Amino acid sequence: MTPIFVKEAAGCRLVDEDGNVYIDYVASWGPLIAGHSHPLVVEAVREAASRGTSYGIPSEMEIRMAEEVVDRVPSIEMVRMVNSGTEATMSALRLARGFTGRKKVIKFNGCYHGHGDCLLVSSGSGIVTFGIPGSPGVPDEVVQHTLSLPYNDLGQVEKVMNEVGEETAAVIVEPVAANMGVVPPKPGFLEGLRRLCDRWGALLIFDEVITGFRLAPGGAQEYFGVLPDLTCLGKIIGGGLPVGAYGGRGEIMKKMAPLGNVYQAGTLSGNPLAMSAGLAMLGILKEEGVYETLEEKTAYLVRGLDQAAKAARVPVVVNHVASFGCGFFSREPVDDFESALKSSTEAYAVFFQEMLKQGVYLAPSQFEAFFVGLAHGKDDLDRTIEAAMQALKRVRENCAF
């Protein structure tokens, strides 16, 4: 029955090769905030394709995209397009090291920054789902300058920076951790990282590949009011096509070749199809009240799931921020990787399969997020909550925890 193979998708619905229809909360892992095959995105891609699929030199669409990003994201003065979130974090890290002339980088346990070698340490997403600590193929030497610390533990960061602050090029963080399930930052955590980076002359990098354009027009940095030096973008900015971007203060970005000497390039970067899809998506997100609507829908769903869990007497902790979240099968609050790992993956597996049977597609792992989008209607949310009531009964019957 799983994995399902998708035949087509529209709005919040996926249809598999057997003709089963699912309400989709994965949304291609986040990009499709306006739903699948949004007519404006499809039309933009069709129109762009008729004018050429790749040029390898700049086009006006790239400029328009850069202007949209600089307009919305508070800390970005200059931005460069790449082809994935992984490329964005790899490049931002190289830039941070090139700019500071330092080697060390601090990341956080359970945060995922794509599959670049030097960030693949105590990583979230597939790495935690499959229970592997790192990845074969990444030599120790490559990660010897990577320090991974507990998320939400500012004291640890302070302690480590007291030792290696002067060698630290960057602190990279998901401003809302969304690859170990969803774990919001504790009040003061992001502010504290900002302060420590300033004190030690390290760059603060927000990996906003998931949070960018989702929490607010300006992403998590707008939502929480903490400005990083560099920002990584991906997912929504491509409107469902392969795109990433990184940007920040002009002084730092000018260190990139050809203005500076830190090298990074990409054959298909700024690709016209991807730019047009992304611009269409960002256009949709400009409509009045979009973010309020998304938050209301999500709050409604989370309330329903909470009540369903209580009614079924199954301990579930639902974390959410703006329009994404995660239900952990746990009795304890989940505020870091360690507490996330205490949740019952066995219960989640039962829940996932039961939801799937009832036509609701969730991420097939406890350590991923659900994404609510503009295409989810109230009836879809109600159907999801009803399905959850049934599924949670099954969890109650089948799992002892």
Ligand SMILES: *Cc1c(COP(=O)(O)O)cnc(C)c1O
């Ligand atoms: C998805 C994700 C990435 C990687 O992006 P890809 O486009 O899959 O390479 C990086 N960082 C975060 C926070 C992500 O969620």
